[in-house]
Amino acid sequence: MKSFVSLLIFLSFFCQSKAQSTLIDPAIQTPKAVLDDFMDQRFGMFIHWGPVTLRGTEIGWSRGTNVPTEEYDNLYKEFNPVLFNADQWAQTAKNAGMKYLTITAKHHDGFCLWPTAFSDYNIMNSQYKVDIVGELARACKKYDIKFCVYFTVLDWHDQNYPVHISGDKNPDPNADMNKFVTTMKNELQEIVTRYHPFMLWFDGNWESPWKNEYAADVYTFLKKLDPNVIINNRLGANNQHPKLGPNTIGDYATPEQEIGELNMKDPWETCMTICNQWSWKPNDQMKTLHQCIQTLAKVAGGNGNLLFNVGPMPDGRMENRQITRLKEMGDWLKLYGESIYGTKGGPFKPNEVYAATRKGNKLYIHVFERKSASITLPVLPNTKIKKAFWLNGGKINYNRNAAGNITLQLPDQLPDSNDSVIVLELDINAENIPVVS
Template sequence: MKHIILKVAIILITTGLFAQNKNYKKQWEFPAKDSTMYVTAEQQKELYATEAEMQWFKDAKLGVFVHWGPALFETDALSWGRNGERPGAGKPATKGVNPEVYDNLYKKFDPVNFDADKWMQQVKDWGAEYIVFTAKHHDGFAFFDAKNSDYTIMNTPFARDICKELAEAAYKANVKLFWYYSQPDWVHPDNLREKHYENYLPYMKQHVKQLFTDYGRIDGVFWDHLATKYWQWDSYHILKDLKKWQPGIISNARVGFGWPLEDRGDYDTPEQSLGPVDHHRYWEACLTMTDKWLYHKNGPVKPYETVLSMLIQVAGNGGNLLLNLGPDAKGEFVEKEAKQALKVGEWIKTYGHTIKNTRRGIYIGGDYGSSTQIGNKLYIHVLQKLGNTTEAAIELPVLPTKILTAKGITNGFKNHEIKNGKLILHFDKTQFNNNLDNIVELTLAEDPSNFERIETWKAIPLENTEFNVSESSFSNENKKGDVIYDAKGNVFSEGIHLKKWWEPARDDKEPSLTLDFKSPKKVKTILLSENMRSHCVREFTIETKNAKGQWSTAFQGETIGEGLRIKLNGTPIYGMRLNPTKKTKNIQITAFNAYE
């Protein structure tokens, strides 16, 4: 009876929270002040950037995101670490820093080591072409000399217009500059309330006009509308003004929901995910160098190998990587993060021509990796690693045009052949796994963009009905091994990262995740991923089980990161086991899948 009562109580609480959250979101949505704020599909089309205006952005491939603010004194969550009302958000705050404390942290914000010129040099050294800076986040603090507010950088001990200095430095360094600007403002008393149109909207428009008219050339805008409608910000007229003030400016998709056409802004912005492999338009993956957007002194820093793997996958699938680094209270980037970013830049100096200025390749991303192309050059980026297979060869569908030449950009490529309707690339096995990315340049008789893209992989893993899952331990009931096979819970949507992973107990000295197959499987590929916020594995092995129940090592690796594919020889196995043996933080595995 106690169990029944407890279950009923949980259901009632959960239902109540759902209703509360649903109503919370709805209270911030209301009609436009007048009909001119609504637009037709034709009016929406007027706002799209041209292909010529988008070209530099599509060529860039890598940008640096900077989340910063006085909040770092008390929390590692910018705006979301404030416990108070959240106009425009989908959920109410349930914890965080008291508003009376949070909203006064700016009074001690004094980043004495901030150097805008040094920042721009670092951006360039890291191989990036543009920077997106948080001029104003949801918490309302302005990093510019806002004339209609006291809650600005000018009223801190620092008392210098950081946006002005960044704009000047970006122009000198030839780095493209975006302002991040949150339309919702959690400290303004009239934002999304009764006098929103009378008081808040003019306040916001004054900010926007200042940011895009007083600071020279601004190349783009990164909005962040949360759960609001486009007309609440008069987005149509604001975007029209931006195009007048800054000809050629581009805008992300977060300009408010409710537009007549599905495509909002000029490009999509998946967050904490690598995004789609064959999207219908350009996109930008917004990812963090640590597990937080704001400064996190002891956060799990992504190794450069992981960042590069993500960059290569994103570029090959038609997008940019926007990598976030959070400066500290003195105005400097965290040394450990900057060190890894610099290694990314060093790799780009050597191999960047196979990424930058290219477009997604004719081969859609798959278990092999991804492809990029420019003119009649096609670059195959082989990210797959070799497990217990004897041959270092990658098979792809045959191309619709003749290959004139094939050469290895990285060491170890031997030759190619066309056989049984397949393009087979042969590599030296000893060199293959030593390369982060095995790159092959194919010179084709025709420009591959003249042909339809080619699917390379039916990415359908074994279903969880075909195996039993067991783990050495788990940190709590919601972090058991089987939760990562709940596809419904792990479907990506914009602004939402995957929320289910296997996490072993902290005192587990020999963590392992095991799949026992109910019948033998001819596994050709294993896919592994970690939680995007915690790429912390630094050594691991994968074992496979034979018919006698004996386990043998099929692969040994160091970093997992996002979307690591491991090639096996395809002989029948009865199970597979992941053993993470070294880590820097808590292990969080989001994918451990087998493909026949």
């Protein structure tokens, strides 16, 4: 009897999973070639920005907490970022070696950075009256940066969305989710047809009013507008951002403020801040160049992309210190970019001493620090090293023991204090090597 009950539970779970997984027609899912192209980019800029920068508190989340709700909702009347320059933002991304840019067109506070016809709560009703999203889309095209858009699923400002304050457990009975979803689709249609984003970065999918049926409807709607638009995994109704599951609605996983795990099967992208807060905060502590470059290398070593966030100031400028730090990353990429762009991660799991990337017959070893006179790598079966050298430098001495472990000899001082890259040319395609534990 116990076995029979267990069987029924299993079948019930299986049928439920099967039903959820078929919400999306496989024929409309993003083509693999498009996703592969996205993953080849490896490095993008995230921008969190809006009227809340006038208070220096977190976007969306400080509404009703650090900033009273009524005050927060009226900040747009003061918002006049006269020093905003889309070309300068795109140029900053270009100089950093970033290949795509994602702007918070609409965050959880509901304020829209484009002139939408479906909400009065938008940039044209501020003092500034400039289409921020449109300006950035044009600038990205000019500087050969792929343009992407962040769009929230929840909207605490919209009266048709049942939750009006973060954490409220008593949904508004007068709200109408069907009307809300219609508005959402109308706004997204404006974004897709006007600005043609390469990718849509959804967020805010964890509150109870949002259901997978809505997500599937929106996904299908978007794919009819643009079959190739990439959609992250925060559209479906769940809070399991770091990984893809059998019922995920979306194309890739999105670990946040942490480096994702080595994953050669599913595409993923770590989103992380250059400082601590997503939106601008005065005197916010900024990451060192050491941290920035090694984060990028570890993400690529895990086979993921890095979406690195900056928060521009209330007047529209990015902080000079952030621009400088990003330029320093770009300078490093000019020397070592071949070990990041268009690579695969692995076959070794990244650690605090080194990470590995690979492309063709080349295996790149990113050395983060010199803890001893050598680094010993795990066994690489059925491979032969044809050549070993520093990227942009001379040869490196190595030996291989009977078990197949490779020991790389290190100089007293590494060529680059942030990340020195060793190239191992192999006699086989390095991308075909299985993950080595």
